[in-house]
Amino acid sequence: MLIIVDPHSGVPVYRQLMDQIKFHITTGLLKPGDELPSTRTLSSELGVNPMTISKAYSFLEREDVVERRPGRPLVVKSLPGETIKDKKMDQLKESLSSTVTMVKQLGIEYEEALKTFRELLEDKSDATAHYKEDDK
Amino acid sequence: MLIIVDPHSGVPVYRQLMDQIKFHITTGLLKPGDELPSTRTLSSELGVNPMTISKAYSFLEREDVVERRPGRPLVVKSLPGETIKDKKMDQLKESLSSTVTMVKQLGIEYEEALKTFRELLEDKSDATAHYKEDDK
DNA sequence: TCATCTGTATTACTTGACATATACACCAAT
DNA sequence: ATTGGTGTATATGTCAAGTAATACAGATGA
Numbered sequence: 462m463l464i465i466v467d468p469h470s471g472v473p474v475y476r477q478l479m480d481q482i483k484f485h486i487t488t489g490l491l492k493p494g495d496e497l498p499s500t501r502t503l504s505s506e507l508g509v510n511p512m513t514i515s516k517a518y519s520f521l522e523r524e525d526v527v528e529r530r531p532g533r534p535l536v537v538k539s540l541p542g543e544t545i546k547d548k549k550m551d552q553l554k555e556s557l558s559s560t561v562t563m564v565k566q567l568g569i570e571y572e573e574a575l576k577t578f579r580e581l582l583e584d585k586s587d588a589t590a591h592y593k594e595d596d597k
Numbered sequence: 598m599l600i601i602v603d604p605h606s607g608v609p610v611y612r613q614l615m616d617q618i619k620f621h622i623t624t625g626l627l628k629p630g631d632e633l634p635s636t637r638t639l640s641s642e643l644g645v646n647p648m649t650i651s652k653a654y655s656f657l658e659r660e661d662v663v664e665r666r667p668g669r670p671l672v673v674k675s676l677p678g679e680t681i682k683d684k685k686m687d688q689l690k691e692s693l694s695s696t697v698t699m700v701k702q703l704g705i706e707y708e709e710a711l712k713t714f715r716e717l718l719e720d721k722s723d724a725t726a727h728y729k730e731d732d733k
Numbered sequence: 734t735c736a737t738c739t740g741t742a743t744t745a746c747t748t749g750a751c752a753t754a755t756a757c758a759c760c761a762a763t
Numbered sequence: 764a765t766t767g768g769t770g771t772a773t774a775t776g777t778c779a780a781g782t783a784a785t786a787c788a789g790a791t792g793a
Contacts, residue, residue: 499740500740531740534739554713557696637769
């Protein structure tokens with residue numbers, strides 16, 4: 462599992478961790494039942510304090526993404542009957558919700574908003590995921 | 598012009614000010630050339646420090662939303678040839694951009710994403726204010 | 734039991750954002 | 764020049780977020 466963090470990016474390290482783990486789950490790279498690296502392992506790999514890893518894990522547990530087994534590594538939680546596609550749709554809806562609010566507040570016509578969305582999707586043609594690697 | 602700030606909302610006061618002023622401009626309530634209240638006036642109305650107002654104004658100037666006239670009140674800047682509808686569309690595009698990135702990263706089908714957007718727009722039909730655009 | 738994994742509660746340090754008080758510079762009209 | 768308006772540079776205080784050092788607790792397996 463590929464995880465990269467940049468301590469100077471402005472985004473808190475624990476949040477970078479959460480985002481990347483959730484992303485791997487959403488794409489199916491991490492499946493329900495998979496074990497996550499121990500706090501100390503990940504800690505030494507990434508060069509950050511174990512507590513920072515633990516913080517990310519705790520939040521993920523609170524969000525029901527991961528399951529705690531006392532004295533054992535954390536595992537990816539399986540939500541019964543939820544497919545990868547479901548997860549992607551959930552994430553999409555969450556991402557769209559603030560825009561939906563805005564469209565209503567500003568009184569933008571729905572068809573206009575949909576047209577704009579379609580144009581943006583077709584415009585930006587670089588569809589590849591880009592991860593910023595911090596080489597030394 | 599109605600401006601309300603809540604010091605305990607978690608959102609910085611200067612940012613609440615910026616957001617509301619930009620919102621009023623986008624909806625057309627504040628037009629190019631309109632004067633903004635002086636820092637001290639707004640300060641005493643809202644019960645916050647004049648410097649906080651000044652900070653908001655400075656950022657708005659940096660964003661080219663407002664124009665500085667030495668020794669005189671700030672005025673809403675007029676961007677030549679930009680209609681209210683243009684402003685709304687700009688804001689919509691900005692709001693959608695992160696979602697667009699996400700859709701591409703996760704490999705969600707465009708039609709699927711558009712369908713979801715349409716459903717969200719039609720679903721949450723809560724009674725938010727709708728403004729009519731009579732600006733061409 | 735002992736050694737060694739696991740996670741984490743507690744505590745403290747550092748840092749940056751936010752808001753404020755004060756004082757100053759500028760401009761326009763007296 | 765004086766008065767009263769404008770905005771703001773500077774320094775200070777406050778507070779919360781992020782991270783880390785330490786020490787502890789539960790589980791596992793020899």
